Structure formats: structure tokens, C-alpha cells
Amino acid sequence: MTEAVRSESPLTGDVAPITDKIRVEGVSYRYRRRRREDVVALDDVDLTVGRGEFLSVVGPSGCGKSTLLRVLAGLQKPTDGVVRIHHQHRDRPLVAPVFQEYSIFPWHTVEANVRLGLDAAGVDRSEARRRAQEWIERVGLTGFEKALPGNLSGGMKQRVALARAFVVEPEILLMDEPFAALDAQLRKVLQEELLAIVREHNHTVFFVTHNLDEAILLSDRIALMSARPGRIRRIVDVPFARPRTAELRKDPEFSRLEEDLWADLKGDVEEVVQ
Ligand SMILES: Nc1ncnc2c1ncn2[C@@H]1O[C@H](COP(=O)(O)OP(=O)(O)O)[C@@H](O)[C@H]1O
Numbered sequence: 382m383t384e385a386v387r388s389e390s391p392l393t394g395d396v397a398p399i400t401d402k403i404r405v406e407g408v409s410y411r412y413r414r415r416r417r418e419d420v421v422a423l424d425d426v427d428l429t430v431g432r433g434e435f436l437s438v439v440g441p442s443g444c445g446k447s448t449l450l451r452v453l454a455g456l457q458k459p460t461d462g463v464v465r466i467h468h469q470h471r472d473r474p475l476v477a478p479v480f481q482e483y484s485i486f487p488w489h490t491v492e493a494n495v496r497l498g499l500d501a502a503g504v505d506r507s508e509a510r511r512r513a514q515e516w517i518e519r520v521g522l523t524g525f526e527k528a529l530p531g532n533l534s535g536g537m538k539q540r541v542a543l544a545r546a547f548v549v550e551p552e553i554l555l556m557d558e559p560f561a562a563l564d565a566q567l568r569k570v571l572q573e574e575l576l577a578i579v580r581e582h583n584h585t586v587f588f589v590t591h592n593l594d595e596a597i598l599l600s601d602r603i604a605l606m607s608a609r610p611g612r613i614r615r616i617v618d619v620p621f622a623r624p625r626t627a628e629l630r631k632d633p634e635f636s637r638l639e640e641d642l643w644a645d646l647k648g649d650v651e652e653v654v655q
Pocket residue numbers: 412413414420421422440441442443444445446447448449609
């Protein structure tokens with residue numbers, strides 16, 4: 382990578398013509414700490430995400446998944462390497478993140494939370510209201526428009542966060558363990574909703590999870606990361622056709638893939654635990 386490119390902002394779409402939506406090239410990230418050793422969270426990561434692709438990243442806790450997501454979001458600048466993102470629609474935001482901890486504002490109503498990105502982008506008030514309403518309905522929150530987050534369950538709060546991300550029609554969704562805080566049943570419901578939404582809208586999704594079942598159900602490809610320093614150790618194609626439903630879990634190939642991935646990850650997870 383030339384110096385000229387490396388010194389570009391990490392979110393440049395026009396450095397070179399690219400067909401991939403996201404290209405991560407030789408990205409390293411080092412957390413510098415005072416009077417303590419630096420933490421090398423990412424070490425020479427190469428990864429591409431195709432246009433309209435759903436890519437999941439799985440790996441043991443602390444392997445750098447969230448760091449990679451924040452680098453893609455432009456929130457952290459890589460210590461080394463470059464991220465190229467192809468920005469096709471200049472009138473739409475490039476990325477919208479959804480985090481595990483329902484990052485919604487407690488003092489805003491459901492509707493205001495969903496509209497936030499649209500208001501910030503200067504979208505006309507009535508248009509913003511209409512689009513917010515559409516997504517509030519889509520995620521099953523009709524009737525809760527004026528509710529404050531404090532009165533909502535975890536699942537509902539995460540639905541607000543999803544609606545808020547989708548309503549701005551981002552080119553790329555960056556999701557960091559969005560369902561990890563939910564109980565198993567609710568998690569399944571939201572996974573299916575996400576499958577349906579992604580089917581309708583053909584988003585490019587970068588999805589972080591440590592749940593293999595979730596990664597297989599949702600993704601086109603799964604990138605396995607190794608324990609610190611985070612590297613991509615293997616990328617697996619998920620061979621199931623779309624549209625998919627939760628029924629896919631009953632396919633023997635599904636459990637075979639899950640076992641295969643687990644066999645690969647297990648060693649790393651045990652190392653982290655010790
Ligand atoms: N702000 C920070 N300062 C120092 N170290 C950090 C910071 N944030 C994360 N780390 C470390 O970087 C590594 C990767 O963290 P993270 O990206 O959160 O991993 P994951 O999301 O896979 O659990 C971990 O060892 C973590 O402790």
C-alpha cells in the first residue's frame with residue numbers, strides 16, 4: 382500500500398474503482414496505553430464484503446471484532462492499512478451501526494429515536510415522520526410511537542435501534558452483536574425479522590456475533606477470527622439458498638457446518654478462558 386493511499390481518510394470511496402462494497406487491506410489496530418503495553422487488537426486483516434452480501438465475523442471474546450467494526454464505521458482510524466468503501470449513493474448515508482447495548486436515547490420517544498438520523502440529515506419533517514412510521518410498523522412497534530425507552534422491554538428497545546438504522550437507508554449496516562443481550566426466544570424472533578428485512582432491501586451487512594447458529598442462519602459468508610492479536614483465520618461460504626427461514630436449522634448440513642466451525646473456534650475460546 383502506498384503512503385498516499387494510507388494517508389487517505391479510511392472512508393474514501395473514490396481512491397480506486399472497486400467492485401467490492403468493502404475492502405479491508407492489511408488493517409492493524411493498536412490501542413496505545415500509558416505506562417502499559419499496547420494492545421494489538423487487529424493484526425494485518427484482509428477482508429472483502431461484496432455488494433449486497435451478508436458477512437458475519439465470529440471469534441472469541443476480545444479478538445478484535447468490535448474494533449474492526451468501529452474501524453469500518455470510521456470511528457477509529459487503523460494504525461496501519463486501509464479500508465476502502467464504495468459509496469454509490471451520495472444522497473444516502475454510507476453506514477449505520479447497531480450495537481449490543483440498545484444505544485437509543487432514554488429521553489426521546491420511540492418515534493423521535495427512530496427519526497434522529499433523518500432529522501440530522503435535514504429530511505423534511507413530514508417526510509421524516511412518514512418514513513419513521515413505516516419502520517416503526519415494520520419492526521412491530523405500532524402503538525408505541527410516544528413511549529419512552531424506559532418503558533420498553535429489551536427486545537423492543539433493540540427494535541427501535543434496528544428501525545433507527547434502517548430508516549436512513551444506509552448502504553451498509555454494521556451490527557455488533559445486536560441480539561446478544563436478548564433472551565433466546567426473542568433473539569430468534571429478531572433474527573427472522575432481520576432475515577426478512579435484508580431479503581426485501583438487499584443491504585450489505587457486516588455482522589459481528591459470537592453465536593455460530595446466528596451466523597450460519599443469516600450470512601452468505603462467515604469470517605473466523607483468531608484470538609488476540611485478531612487475524613482472519615478462515616472464511617467459510619454458507620451454502621444455503623435464499624430466501625431462508627428458521628426452518629433451515631433442521632437441515633443436517635446446518636448442524637454439520639456449525640460443528641465444523643465450532644471445531645475450529647474451540648481451541649481459541651479455551652485459550653481465552655484459561
Ligand atoms: N479502548 C481500549 N483500550 C485498550 N484496549 C482495548 C480497548 N478497546 C478494546 N481493547 C482491547 O482490544 C482487544 C479487542 O477488543 P474488541 O475489539 O472489543 O474485541 P471483541 O469485540 O472481539 O470482544 C481486547 O483485548 C480488548 O481488551
